[in-house]
Amino acid sequence: MAAKKIGGKILNFVAWLTGVIVSLAVGFAMVGGTLSLPSWLGGQVLTMVAGWIVVITTFLSVVLAIINK
Numbered sequence: 001m002a003a004k005k006i007g008g009k010i011l012n013f014v015a016w017l018t019g020v021i022v023s024l025a026v027g028f029a030m031v032g033g034t035l036s037l038p039s040w041l042g043g044q045v046l047t048m049v050a051g052w053i054v055v056i057t058t059f060l061s062v063v064l065a066i067i068n069k
Contacts, residue, residue: 020058020061020062023054023058024054024055024058026051026054027051027052027053027054027055027058028051028055029051030047030048030050030051030054031048031051031052032051033047035051
């Protein structure tokens with residue numbers, strides 16, 4: 001029974017860490033210009049702003065998760 005709880009916690013942590021890594025990868029790709037929107041949807045400027053929002057909120061969620069533990 002205890003092994004299932006430990007396995008579940010590890011799996012939850014791995015899923016959370018994967019989400020953080022993917023969010024940061026996408027956010028930095030948007031900021032760096034690798035990912036962008038077409039010009040009729042806002043272009044590079046809107047993509048860069050959205051990328052910074054993703055990066056900042058991801059870092060904030062990591063800090064809050066650490067504080068919560």
